[in-house]
Structures are given as structure tokens and as C-alpha cells.
Amino acid sequence: AQVRAFRGSESKSRNQIASNPQQAKYLLSVERQQKVKEALYLFLLQKREENELSQAFTAYNTRIITPPMGPVGPTSPVRRNILLIAFVAGLAIPAGILFTMESLNTKVRVRKDIENITAPFLGELPMSGKVRKKGIRARLLSMIGIKPKAGDVERYEILVKEGSRNIVNEAFRVIRSNLEFIIGKNTDHKVIMLTSMNPGSGKTFITSNLAASFAIKGKKVCIVDLDLRKTTISKYVGSPRAGVSGYLNGEIADWHKILMPVGKTHNLSMLPGGSIPPNPSELLYSPNMSRLIDELRKEFDLLFIDCPPTDMVADTSIITPMADLTIFVMRSGVLDRRLVPTIQGFYTDKKFNNMTILLNGIPSKVNGYGYGYGYGYGYGYGYGYGHGKEDA
Known part of the structure; x- marks a missing residue:
């Protein structure tokens, strides 16, 4: 058992x-x-001790030399600078x-813009006064397509009056004198x-008032509306x-x-x-047209024919042979300067008989017209040829 x-x-x-090997x-x-x-652990403990020692023995080498100074209020924004920049x-x-607007403006404005035209220069008309008066009611009704009443209809008036000495009358007297000089004897x-x-050049206004200026002088004048x-x-x-069409x-x-008769102006008919x-x-083209002009020549001293704009319709070219003298109206602020060579071509090619140039719508403070009579003839727009402007 012991064994x-x-x-x-x-x-x-x-x-x-x-x-034992596995345990070992x-x-x-x-x-x-x-x-x-x-x-x-010992490494981290050592670093912690070093960090604590470095914080404990670091000497601060900064000090305040000059105490802070200045206003208590904010330094920005500065009201004066803002006002200066805004000004x-x-x-x-x-x-x-x-x-930029002046650089891009290609319209004829003053006589200098048409100095390349060699046709005789008849004169300038300033912007002054109102030609037509129209009530506010008529304006509002026309905007919505309602025909205005008789009292609201536009009134067309001749500004040239006998004895009047305003800027418009004086300008038409100058043009009348220049035209008489061109006609001569x-x-x-x-x-x-x-x-x-x-x-929109103002032919209608110029025709009526220029004719009235001759009538005031004693000429027997007739205006013929051939802008049919x-x-x-x-x-x-x-x-x-x-009328003429009939x-x-x-x-x-x-x-x-x-x-x-036209208004109260003597010797002026239409x-x-x-x-x-x-x-x-x-x-x-009717034979009655030439017959009418021939008979009017015998009965009146001067005939003024209001024609449509040239090159838009053939009417002007048909009327041209019957006219002795042509006044080509150029409106300041309406006519493009790029058309000036074309107008010069009309004169060079003798498209119109005895063509002269009249510059209309000069601002009143240009070329000595600064008399303080105000601006604007009151011309309307919408001629009816698809250009959206009325010739008045």
C-alpha cells in the first residue's frame, strides 16, 4: 500500500x-x-512632475510700460468720413x-451737329411755349380708348401773333427774313x-406758324394739307x-x-x-393735283404745303416737282446724326428743289435762347406710319 x-x-x-514550462x-x-x-506609468509620472516644476518656476518677463489711453467711445464708424464718402x-x-448718356447720345442737338450739310441754313427754332392744350380728362379717356367730349378735345393754336415779341415770334421772324432773302426777287x-x-420733327407746327408770319406781313398765304x-x-x-382728297x-x-380761313389771322387760308x-x-398723281397748284399760284402770293416725312411713303416724291422751294425740318433730339450724310445726299443729288435746312426744337438755353420762357412745344407723337410718333 505504501508502494x-x-x-x-x-x-x-x-x-x-x-x-512547469507552460506556467513559466x-x-x-x-x-x-x-x-x-x-x-x-513612470514616464508619464515623470513628465507630469516636469510640467508642474516648469510651471512653478517660469518667470514672467512682460510688464506694462504705458497704461492704455484714448476715448471711451467707439472709434468706428466715423460720421464725418461717411458723409464725405456719400458726398x-x-x-x-x-x-x-x-x-455715359452723352457719350451714347447720337441725336442731333445743335447746329454744330449738322455743319457738314452744305444746303442753305434757314434758321433755328427754340423749345418754348405750349402749342396744344389738352385737358386731363381727355388724356385719361384717350389712354383707355374712350373718345373725349367736345370740351376736352385738343386745341391747335397758332403762336405767331401780330405785335407779339416773345421768343417764338422772334424766331419765326428771323426764319421769315432768311426765307425772303433766299427767294429774293x-x-x-x-x-x-x-x-x-x-x-415728330414739327413740320405741322412750323408750316402753320411760318405761313402766319407771312400773312401778318401782308402776304396772301394758303396752307395746303397734302399729308393725306x-x-x-x-x-x-x-x-x-x-377737303383736298375730295x-x-x-x-x-x-x-x-x-x-x-385759319383762326383770326388775316390773309391766311387753308x-x-x-x-x-x-x-x-x-x-x-391725279391731273387735278397739278391743276390745283397752278390755280393756287395765280390766286395767292405764297403756298405752304405740309408733306409726309420723306422716304417713308411715296407722297413726298410726287409733290416735289410741284414745289419751288423745300424746307427740310430737322428736330433736335429726334434726328439721328447718322442720317446727316443721307440728308446731304438729298441736297447733292437735287432730290428736292432749292432745299434749305431748318433746325427745330433747340433747347432755350442753347445758341442765345436763354430768355426763360420755359421748355416744350408740346409736340405729340404717333405719326401713323408704324414709328409711334406724331408729326405736329
Whole structure:
């Protein structure tokens, strides 16, 4: 029994000896991990101590030499600088806009812009006064397409009056004198036609007032409305339905029946256009047209013909051979300077008989017209040829 006990003890001892390498390996691994963690802990502990020591023994080498000074209030924004910048910007921005607008403006404005035209220069008309008066009610009704009442309709008035010395009357006297000088002693120059390059040039206004200026001087004058597509000048006598169109198509046998006095101006008559025909160009080709002009030549000292703008319709070209002298109206601020060579071509090629140039709509403070009479003839727009402007 003792032998078995010893053998069992021996076997147990052998088993323990056999397991010692694994235990040693495990213990060695634990020992290594312990040494690594211990070394890391000691390193961190050392750095913490060094950091605490460096904070404890660092000497501050900064000091205040001059105490802070200055106003207690804010240093920005500065009111004076803001006002100065706003003032400069208020001058620079409008100046820049005006400079750009002037640089891009291609319209004829003063006589200098048409100095390349060699045709005789008849004169200039300033912008002054109101030609037509129209009530506010009529304006509002026309905007919504309602026909105004009789009291609201536009009134066409002649500004040239006998004895008047305002700026418009003086300007027309100058033009009348220049026109008389051009006509001279040639009594055959009786028929004067007025035309322009584009609508809105003021032909109708100039025709009526220039004719009135000659009538005041004692000339027997007749205005013939041959702008049969618009008949604007006929509004000075109420736009009657009987007119030149009726005489040309044979409905009216005697033109004396349609001859009407213009306002209170003595020696001034008008042949209104009448109803707007569907074929104005064909009517102007009628033999009655040349017969009418010939008979008017015998009865009147001067004939003023209001024509449509040139090159827009053929009417002006048909009327041209019947006229002795042509006044080509150019409107300041309306006519493009790029059309000036074309107008010069009209004169060079003798498209119009004895062509002269009249510049209309000069601002009152240009070329000595600064008399303080105000601005604006009151010309309307919307000529009826698709250009959206009325020739008045």
C-alpha cells in the first residue's frame, strides 16, 4: 500500500514537472506586460512632475510700460468720413451716368451737329411755349380708348401773333427774313413744301406758324394739307371731312368751296386734307393735283404745303416737282446724326428743289435762347406710319 502511495505521489510530481514550462511561459508574459506598463506609468509620472516644476518656476518677463489711453467711445464708424464718402459718391455717380448718356447720345442737338450739310441754313427754332392744350380728362379717356367730349378735345393754336415779341415770334421772324432773302426777287418761287426725315420733327407746327408770319406781313398765304395719311394740320380748322382728297377724286368740283380761313389771322387760308383716302399716292398723281397748284399760284402770293416725312411713303416724291422751294425740318433730339450724310445726299443729288435746312426744337438755353420762357412745344407723337410718333 505504501508502494502504491509513493507511486501515485511520484506520478503527481511528474505531472507537475511537465506543466512547469507552460506556467513559466505565462508568468513570463505577465511579467513583461507588467514591466511595460510600469515603464509607461513612470514616464508619464515623470513628465507630469516636469510640467508642474516648469510651471512653478517660469518667470514672467512682460510688464506694462504705458497704461492704455484714448476715448471711451467707439472709434468706428466715423460720421464725418461717411458723409464725405456719400458726398463724393453723390457727385461722381450722376456725373458718370450723364457722361455715359452723352457719350451714347447720337441725336442731333445743335447746329454744330449738322455743319457738314452744305444746303442753305434757314434758321433755328427754340423749345418754348405750349402749342396744344389738352385737358386731363381727355388724356385719361384717350389712354383707355374712350373718345373725349367736345370740351376736352385738343386745341391747335397758332403762336405767331401780330405785335407779339416773345421768343417764338422772334424766331419765326428771323426764319421769315432768311426765307425772303433766299427767294429774293424771284416771284415764281411761290410754292414751299415742308418735309423731314422722320415723324415728330414739327413740320405741322412750323408750316402753320411760318405761313402766319407771312400773312401778318401782308402776304396772301394758303396752307395746303397734302399729308393725306394723317391730315394733322387740318386740325387747325377743325378737320372738316370735305377737303383736298375730295377735290382730287372728283367729288368736289371747285376748290374754293373747301378753302377755309385759319383762326383770326388775316390773309391766311387753308385747304384741309379732308377724309383720309385709301389711295393717297394715286390721288396725288391725279391731273387735278397739278391743276390745283397752278390755280393756287395765280390766286395767292405764297403756298405752304405740309408733306409726309420723306422716304417713308411715296407722297413726298410726287409733290416735289410741284414745289419751288423745300424746307427740310430737322428736330433736335429726334434726328439721328447718322442720317446727316443721307440728308446731304438729298441736297447733292437735287432730290428736292432749292432745299434749305431748318433746325427745330433747340433747347432755350442753347445758341442765345436763354430768355426763360420755359421748355416744350408740346409736340405729340404717333405719326401713323408704324414709328409711334406724331408729326405736329
